[in-house]
Amino acid sequence: NENEFKKLTTALFISFVGFAAPAASFLITCSKPIVDLLLGSGWGEAEKIFSWLAVAVFCKPLGCHVYWIFVSCGKMKQMTQWTIVNMLFTVCAILVGLPYGPICVAALFSLSEITLQIPLAIFFLGKTRLIAEGEWYRQYILGLGLLGGSYVLLQTIRNSLEEYALSPNLELCILASVTFILSMSIAFANPESRSFLRSCMAKIF
Numbered sequence: 227n228e229n230e231f232k233k234l235t236t237a238l239f240i241s242f243v244g245f246a247a248p249a250a251s252f253l254i255t256c257s258k259p260i261v262d263l264l265l266g267s268g269w270g271e272a273e274k275i276f277s278w279l280a281v282a283v284f285c286k287p288l289g290c291h292v293y294w295i296f297v298s299c300g301k302m303k304q305m306t307q308w309t310i311v312n313m314l315f316t317v318c319a320i321l322v323g324l325p326y327g328p329i330c331v332a333a334l335f336s337l338s339e340i341t342l343q344i345p346l347a348i349f350f351l352g353k354t355r356l357i358a359e360g361e362w363y364r365q366y367i368l369g370l371g372l373l374g375g376s377y378v379l380l381q382t383i384r385n386s387l388e389e390y391a392l393s394p395n396l397e398l399c400i401l402a403s404v405t406f407i408l409s410m411s412i413a414f415a416n417p418e419s420r421s422f423l424r425s426c427m428a429k430i431f
Contacts, residue, residue, distance in 0.1 A: 232358050235295055237422035242287040243369035244412035251376035252405040253280035255384055259394040278332035284373055285339040292347040301354045308350040312343050
């Protein structure tokens with residue numbers, strides 16, 4: 227029924243926020259060692275581009291969730307409206323940033339995703355009455371705070387690890403482990419997402 231669907235989609239949204247915020251923070255914090263690992267040293271500009279695009283990682287699972295709701299419920303009109311607006315913001319971000327170089331393009335693209343596109347997605351979904359719109363906005367704002375808090379935590383841990391002169395790969399493994407623990411802790415701390423994850427685990431195992 228409608229209430230159960232709202233509970234399910236809200237639990238999914240909260241779970242995605244809980245996993246995506248620490249993951250994006252990890253990619254931002256570790257942009258340099260990740261790029262060095264993949265491409266080698268001497269890619270300073272690529273590191274900055276990667277760091278900015280990592281911000282958009284926070285939004286991507288949420289955007290996929292929105293598309294799934296639109297498609298599964300046959301709300302093609304609202305999905306088309308959001309897709310057009312989404313595309314316009316993306317194109318504008320790229321065009322405005324082009325004269326200033328790829329780093330500016332990546333920055334404007336990510337900022338448009340996080341400040342405009344996902345809030346508008348929630349707005350268009352809210353028009354269908356398929357979601358608890360107010361709760362989604364609240365969880366999204368909390369997710370932004372979580373994104374910033376996770377970044378501060380991981381950056382602090384990374385700065386502390388530098389004192390021990392560990393290899394970059396070992397630092398990545400440690401920070402990835404902290405990110406995983408943080409994501410699971412956040413997901414299970416929320417009653418809705420905890421119930422959803424437990425039901426998923428019960429069905430799998």
